[in-house]
Amino acid sequence: MSLRQFIASRKLLRSLNMLKENVELKWKEVAELFGLHEDVFENPRHIRLKKPVTVILIGAGHRGNIYAAYALENPDELKIISVADSNAKRLSRIKSLHHMEDKFCFSNWQDVFKQPKFADAVIIATPDNLHTQPCIAALDAGYDVLLEKPIAPTEEECRLILKKAESCDQIVGICHVLRYSPYFRELKEVIDAGLIGNIISIQHMEPIEQVHMSHSYVRGKWKNSKETTPILLAKSSHDTDIIRWLVNSSAKDVHCFGNLKWFTNANAPEGSTERCTDGCKVEKSCPYSALQIYLRDKKRLYVFDMPEKKSEWDDHILEQLKTTDYGRCVYRMDNDQPDHLTVNMLFENGVTAAFSMEAHVSYEGRRTRIMGSKGDIFGNMETFIMNDFQTKKQTSWKMKTDAHGGGDHRLIKDWVQAVAQQDKSLLSSSIEVSIESHLMAFAAEKSRLNRTIEEVKVFHDQQV
Numbered sequence: 161m162s163l164r165q166f167i168a169s170r171k172l173l174r175s176l177n178m179l180k181e182n183v184e185l186k187w188k189e190v191a192e193l194f195g196l197h198e199d200v201f202e203n204p205r206h207i208r209l210k211k212p213v214t215v216i217l218i219g220a221g222h223r224g225n226i227y228a229a230y231a232l233e234n235p236d237e238l239k240i241i242s243v244a245d246s247n248a249k250r251l252s253r254i255k256s257l258h259h260m261e262d263k264f265c266f267s268n269w270q271d272v273f274k275q276p277k278f279a280d281a282v283i284i285a286t287p288d289n290l291h292t293q294p295c296i297a298a299l300d301a302g303y304d305v306l307l308e309k310p311i312a313p314t315e316e317e318c319r320l321i322l323k324k325a326e327s328c329d330q331i332v333g334i335c336h337v338l339r340y341s342p343y344f345r346e347l348k349e350v351i352d353a354g355l356i357g358n359i360i361s362i363q364h365m366e367p368i369e370q371v372h373m374s375h376s377y378v379r380g381k382w383k384n385s386k387e388t389t390p391i392l393l394a395k396s397s398h399d400t401d402i403i404r405w406l407v408n409s410s411a412k413d414v415h416c417f418g419n420l421k422w423f424t425n426a427n428a429p430e431g432s433t434e435r436c437t438d439g440c441k442v443e444k445s446c447p448y449s450a451l452q453i454y455l456r457d458k459k460r461l462y463v464f465d466m467p468e469k470k471s472e473w474d475d476h477i478l479e480q481l482k483t484t485d486y487g488r489c490v491y492r493m494d495n496d497q498p499d500h501l502t503v504n505m506l507f508e509n510g511v512t513a514a515f516s517m518e519a520h521v522s523y524e525g526r527r528t529r530i531m532g533s534k535g536d537i538f539g540n541m542e543t544f545i546m547n548d549f550q551t552k553k554q555t556s557w558k559m560k561t562d563a564h565g566g567g568d569h570r571l572i573k574d575w576v577q578a579v580a581q582q583d584k585s586l587l588s589s590s591i592e593v594s595i596e597s598h599l600m601a602f603a604a605e606k607s608r609l610n611r612t613i614e615e616v617k618v619f620h621d622q623q624v
């Protein structure tokens with residue numbers, strides 16, 4: 161064998177070896193390798209229910225329908241027996257899907273609580289600024305609650321709900337559904353097993369994706385922080401919650417920079433009009449054309465209460481674009497949510513975390529880097545790569561990502577069990593643990609507005 165052939169064969173061998181080491185495993189194989197739980201969602205404390213938990217759905221919009229779908233798929237666990245929504249179409253849709261009697265259908269949440277208690281629990285999926293009153297009323301009436309996040313638009317209201325929940329000892333679950341996604345469950349399992357030693361620091365990114373940003377936070381329901389909640393609450397409280405959960409320590413100080421840089425009047429292109437339907441000269445070349453997103457691509461139509469017949473869709477969408485905010489030019493809105501921000505966090509245990517929320521990206525799916533004393537991990541919602549500093553071994557695994565989808569239903573499964581067994585410890589996201597993410601977000605927003613470093617006061621003696 162010539163020297164050249166010898167070197168070539170060594171190279172080949174080395175690359176084969178590398179390939180072998182770089183084989184992407186499945187979670188089951190990683191779990192076997194390190195002695196971890198094969199099924200990160202299995203809970204031996206779950207029991208077969210003798211009868212389904214009965215629920216009143218308050219708010220039958222996008223989120224309410226997701227939770228109601230769980231009841232249809234799992235009638236032995238959950239039964240939606242009543243609904244309240246001010247939108248007649250949504251009310252009647254849920255009523256017929258769940259075969260409800262007229263007397264259990266209400267056109268506003270207040271009417272629910274004029275009746276004596278008639279169900280086990282209440283799901284509250286109304287807009288952000290309509291969480292506190294129905295939640296307090298539900299607790300006063302003796303119901304357990306599943307409350308959409310954000311808990312409430314202000315710190316005072318969040319603390320009020322917490323105080324109420326603690327004083328009456330009822331279950332209040334918060335819909336921090338990411339705790340129920342395979343991505344974060346597996347990450348948590350690996351960290352808690354000590355595979356990368358002690359966590360030293362975290363970098364976490366939440367790419368919103370530009371069209372999603374325009375849909376929800378420029379044109380959509382959360383476009384104005386004063387009318388709803390700051391984006392740090394509305395979107396990123398999922399991330400402050402996850403980071404706090406992984407670090408396993410309370411946040412001490414936070415600092416935030418961020419602003420609205422692009423979706424402003426100053427950036428409206430020449431020839432653009434108030435609405436995309438007004439004969440805008442740049443509509444065809446605009447990445448935010450409402451005609452393209454909603455009418456031609458038929459994306460994100462869940463906000464339009466679409467007619468049953470597909471033949472009526474185009475007319476209905478056009479009408480919506482002419483009359484609602486979804487047809488308005490993204491540069492001519494009354495929006496104020498930042499389209500980029502960074503938050504630095506210092507935790508009680510000395511861990512630091514850097515979080516960034518980005519709107520100007522073509523992709524979704526959180527990116528997470530965890531730096532530990534014995535190794536590090538990089539995850540992108542689809543794959544994980546874990547390096548061991550001492551052995552130099554790299555383990556990588558691919559996961560079945562289901563982002564929210566699976567998380568939504570796994571959360572409600574745990575909540576149903578918690579209600580049925582009257583045991584809040586069955587919930588990963590009860591208000592008692594979820595509130596910290598909100599306090600972090602409020603402090604970060606304060607820091608962003610005031611250019612300060614803010615202390616996160618998890619417990620304070622201020623009476624509310």
Ligand SMILES: NC(=O)c1ccc[n+]([C@@H]2O[C@H](COP(=O)([O-])OP(=O)(O)OC[C@H]3O[C@@H](n4cnc5c(N)ncnc54)[C@H](O)[C@@H]3O)[C@@H](O)[C@H]2O)c1
Pocket residue numbers: 218219220221222223224244245246247250267268269270285286287288290308309310335336337381394
């Ligand atoms: N957990 C998550 O990941 C997640 C994701 C998106 C939204 N959310 C939160 O879920 C909540 C609901 O959001 P959505 O997107 O479903 O909104 P939505 O607008 O689709 O639904 C809200 C519903 O509440 C109804 N409503 C309004 N006023 C009412 C009243 N007085 N009485 C009864 N019903 C009333 C509306 O008619 C609407 O159908 C919000 O707080 C939102 O921030 C959470």
